[in-house]
Amino acid sequence: MTTGEKTGVEIVDAALAERAAPLAERLVADQAASKLAAQDATLWGPDAESEASIRLSWTTLHKSSRPLIGEIEALRTELRSEGVDRVVLAGMGGSSLAPEVITATDGVALTVLDTTDPGQVADALAGDLERTVIVVSSKSGGTVETDSHRRIFAKAFADAGIDAARRIVVVTDPGSPFQELSEKEGYRKVFLADPHVGGRYSALTAFGLVPAGLAGADVARLLDQAASVAEQLAADSAENPAVKLAAAWAAAHEAGAEKVVLADTGSGIKGFPDWAEQLIAESTGKQGTGLLPVAVEGPEAAGFADAGDDATATAVGSPQGAAKIAVTGSLGAQFLLWEFATALAGRLIGINPFDQPDVEAAKKAARALLDDPEKLKGGETASNVDGAVEIFGSDGVSTEGSLTDVLRAFFASAPDAGYIAVQAYLDRLDDASTSLLRAEIAKRTGKQTTFGWGPRFLHSTGQYHKGGHQNGVFLQLTGAVGQDLDVPDRPYTLGQLQHAQALGDGQVLAEHGRPVLRLHLTDRAAGLAAVVRAVQEVGA
Template sequence: MTEQISVEIVHSGLNAEAEPLAAQLAEEQVASKLTAQDPTLWGPEAEPESSIRLSWTTLHETSRPLVAEILALRAELHAEGVDRVVLAGMGGSSLAPEVICETAGVRLVVLDTTDPGQVADALAGDLTRTVLVVSSKSGGTVETDSHRRIFAKAFAANGIEAARRIVVVTDPGSPFQQLSADEGYRKVFLADPHVGGRYSALTAFGLVPAGLAGADIGGLLDDAAAAATVLSQDSADNPALRLAAAFGAAHARGAEKVVLTDTGSGIKGFGDWAEQLVAESTGKNGTGLLPVAVESPDAAGFADAGEDATTVGIAPGTPNAQLTTSGPLGGLFLLWEYATAVAGRVLGINPFDQPDVEAAKKAARALLDAPASAPATPSFVDGAVEVHASGDWLPAEAATVADAVRALVAALPQHGYLSVQAYLDRLDDASAVVLRPVLAVVTGVQTTFGWGPRFLHSTGQYHKGGHQNGAFLQLTGANEQDLEVPDRPYTLSVLQLAQALGDGSVLAGHDRPVLRLHLTDRAAGLAQVVKAVQEVGE
């Protein structure tokens, strides 16, 4: 029997506030209208976008034919000795397959980075056994296009026919579909064009890489189908209406942050996927919900999240949570998608656009088109760390990394948040993640962590479009090696730095404080930054 999805609102006060709102949503038939793909639910301004973004509500049915097609390709590849799957994709194109595969315990190499070291590690795997899945709605995503070019060259250099080892997921009629036909790529899977990236877990974008890697994608759709029956009901007990109502009620009293953790659900990395969904869907027009994914229920910022946050556990019985969601992965995907879309209605925003994502991309492209002749001059240098600060918030007497971090925290308004953004190698520089809980402890401020440029396709929307009370700590680092991007006038390290500088300039343009710590020696610099952050709390 399929495990049921559920939402339990543990906090009695939040439950009392959410109940009438859930009942109102049920009376307005929001759930059944959403299932029927009614584009009028978010008002006339949102209707042009929502009318072409609602097919995700029936993917548990419409994606069924994909399963056999994916499994057939997997069998073909295995017969040829090809069983290593590398995914080039950004945002929803990488986050959903990663959650599916990690939860299923199957290996998927995910490239959602421009760090040359991390890409080189992927290239160092056995290319004779490798298939590259390139996922992009248009094919124009700069990171994904770079990965495709680099791997095609590497395949050819190793005597492997590149076209036979590249599988594409894209939208029908996209430039990428035409390019794939021209290049003769092994297989092109066409996704539903009426689904946005962050709602695409059950489309070809989620299913193709996960299925090729060996995950049970048919079972995933079965679980989603079981959940769909419940989520389409106009009842105050509908889990999606309850979750959306809890978010809306909490936000109305100032709880603009959603702290996420897992408590033994067996689902790995769900918080990272939900982070993108919620932040990019709601963070606009100066409002929204900022997800804060934490390491455990005991992590600072969860057990005592404070009045500006709602705590959510993934699995029942979460200690100190204000609400919990539980169920199988396929059902949880759909539950959170429904709830996030309904929360958009409650907050009065369009949950399907991302008006501020393009700004950072444009700034990065401008830097690539006209690169600086000399590197930026740091405010000061402390050991293996160059300190760069936007605006005039950094005191002139600051001379250490700890001084700079203290000043960054001091620049925050009440109920603000810190965002740590690591443009580094998330494998070799994995120790950077410790900065999130350490900063949360020493500052008492809600703190997020994102790997760049991955977060630009996720929480990057909220940073520019949501509540303007964030402060941003960027980490960049010297690269011991670099990779050329074939037929492009830049290398990966140049692109990586341009993405950091571009986003930083956009954030500074919003009058937000941005501190960039450039590690001239990554290992030594990271250790120095962690020590400096610990000193801030002393």
């Protein structure tokens, strides 16, 4: 997409446009857009002010990130002169989702590690290490997934006779423990990101630009695209596309449509709904309210084509099918537009869009399991077994009968206006067909259905699951590990970490009173085939 492509929001549904108009006028009267552009931390009320005051630098990144361009290009040139042209990214949440969208849209290769699945990490290690640089992105360095990846790759480089320090590039916040560690270890380059930007708003910081730029994406053009719409997004006008989008979402939410179904309709941007999913869910899903994004396969997909009163079908691209809203523009422009709209929607809904109060709970539960290996092993007697599938349920979840019986009862337990969340703690490359379950379940149950790869979704929709509307039911998929990977200098393997993350999140959801059904695939291929058959039989 070109820098000058028109950026806009069209509210296709006339009734929604009518309901959104007074909310847009309220934002205009409050001068919310211009105050947001000026980084006014008072927009979300006194309770949010302290957090907002250190989270608003993203509004000017199209200017402040410019000096990074030369640094990125210089390092890329150096690396390529040494025969290093394969880029692996270890990052979670905003640190991986934005670079993945940027590189996919530009058509350049980037290996993204936002997983603890041993098979997927082993596949990344099996690439040509002689040609590999790993970018490790973490604001503090304490993110357990990225720390594990760093340790595993450092050992792999050393075992291959490669100077590991010369192949590790770091993106972190200034003054962080990770900066200190990186300088002590002598890593190749440490890029310092703007500390006043939260992870989900970090697409145009070093977290988004460094891995994408090293992989060969045109990140200067990305900043140009964002700059081209910055003035428009700061305008106190009902025609401001961010104001229109925020007002439409908030108006729909007021009317009971707390879900935003996202489909690409030929925008040319690859994977944008996955990035927007994290932004919207983590920003708005708290205090028992918020907007649940549902990323679907296209405008004809179940959940979008048949969206009910509880959902707002939003197109990324031209208005097609059942779209009630359509958003157009280049990738850099859309990054900034959706960030502005999400922050403004937070004001209208009445939440702080910059905190994530419920994310830490699942991390704590996983750490507790890792600290007590016996506890991790305990409680693992399946309630039921159907072929290659072991069945576990939280209190109140029926596990009796065939796998089809169990799934039928579980799906029926979701409220009429609720949702079903599929959480797959598997290999998102080798087990990629698992994602087909989203559409199958949505089609057969008629309920909005989300899909997330674990632990990736814990840094995305995980906040909404605990803090948003409490009307979800949660289907976890875990699988047997064929060949595990040790995490150097840590008392656990990747497989154990992945298992602890699944059990820890399930435990926290159950403590919130949410139904959790876990299906453990003792043989991944056979187990997955059995689950798909059972889902199809549910609606037969």
